[in-house]
Amino acid sequence: MSESFSNKLINWYNQNKRDLPWRKTKNPYMVWVSEIILQQTRIEFGIKYYERFLKKYPDINKLANTSDLDLMKIWEGLGYYSRAINMLKTAKIILNDYNGMFPSKYEQLIQLPGIGDYTASAVSSICNNELQPVVDGNVLRFLSRMNKIDLPIESIKTKKYFKKLAFELIKDVNPGDFNQALMDYGSMICKPKKYVCSSCLFSSDCKAYNSNSIENYPVKKKKILIKNRYLNYVVVVTDDNKTQINKRNSEGIWKNLYEFPLIETKQSLSAHQIIEELEIDFVELLSVKKVNHKLSHQLLHITFFIFRVDNKLDNLVDIKSLINYPFPKPINKFISELV
Ligand code: SF4
Structure with missing residues (x-):
């Protein structure tokens, strides 16, 4: 399935991709800013923050020299404030240890505060063409339905399993485009509740669709206590x-x-x-x-x-x-x- 699946997906992406400000750049600083803002934030809401953030901090130097108060004011309303605190820590490290040059290699990115596998994969695949698949909620949902994978998506072991699966798919295509295509497909077609199987390119291969069991995927652990x-x-x-x-x-x-x-x-x-x-x-x-x-x-x-x-x-x-x-x-x- 892998080659035709990946090419089909990228062709779909080229025709349907959303016009988003961070897709116009391969500057790792800007892509990093977008990825951190978009964690836990809807795209429509994130655009406004992304533009405001880059207006105030157009480069790593400006960000590294800001105050906690100013940064929190810019971040106000986005939630998950530890993201902003880690961004400031990362900016200072880059200024001191990387001479102000934002890294684009996975191995360097993953060492920085607030950057996990997802962000390091996204930045390195988009800005450095590295074969690093991203595994976010959209990818987990889409691939788990396609393949009827009965593993709870919250566990680290499951994410590793999906990463391996996506490695097979990313091998022969442009990694940055593939990652963005996979995430877009999950958020635009294979949506959580309103999935549009009638216009899905992969319905003939989709195991959940063909066994009428889409509702069972992705598998989730029992509800978190509030x-x-x-x-x-x-x-x-x-x-x-x-x-x-x-x-x-x-x-x-x-x-x-x-x-x-x-x-x-x-x-x-x-x-x-x-x-x-x-x-x-x-x-x-x-x-x-x-x-x-x-x-x-x-x-x-x-x-x-x-x-x-x-x-x-x-x-x-x-x-x-x-x-x-x-x-x-x-x-x-x-x-x-x-x-
Ligand atoms: S057929 Fe439906 S469930 Fe399967 S991948 Fe396509 S949109 Fe998702």
Whole structure:
């Protein structure tokens, strides 16, 4: 199947590929930026961030010399903030150890912070024509249906198995084009739920299609348990419109972003219970706002308790200046209604 499959796929790609800004370059820095942004992010949403990022950091030198605060502000809203932290670490290493020249070889890329097999394969195949197949969710879905592979796609062993399978397919074709074609086919034709088998070039060879078992592929492990967390934010407002914020330094979600003083609890608290926990004097409770925010493994029950206080507190900042700080998405939304 391999040769005709790969050529057919690349022909399809040449006729149907999406016009995306990072496809106009083989500059490894730009391709790397796009690949990191696109992890966990929809393409339509990622384009805006990619363009904004490169406008602010057109080269590795500019990125390596930025501050945490500026970088987080650019990344605000994209989520998975450790990606941005690792990008900064990588930029500094490249400036110091590679003389500012972004590497394009798999063996060098894989050593850098935040770059795993997927990103190293994508950058090296596109920018250096290396035979390194990429295995992302789209590829896993497409190939597992084609071949009815009964292995749970979350495991590392399975990814290695698929990588080996894709190696056989990539051997005789342009690796960068093949990888992008495979991913595009998975996201445009062999889609998770709305797969379009009626216009699929491979339906006669597709084992899942021919055995009427598409719904069973890809095989997934049992559902991940979602953890509930209760975040109670104490939002103080002074008469001259100031408030308090802190930087999150702990490991876990939202590291290096800002937030209001937090009281995290094991269950939802009433305003009365929060007042008992408070370490500040307040004049009155102005209002309470609740919002739920879903992350991949967590459901955050967020409550903002807004208190009017006198002006005697330490570390106050103007509410109007909050737009200069990077905040997690749900807090940002709350602030946009506050200012
Ligand atoms: S026939 Fe359907 S399930 Fe099989 S590869 Fe094509 S789109 Fe995917």
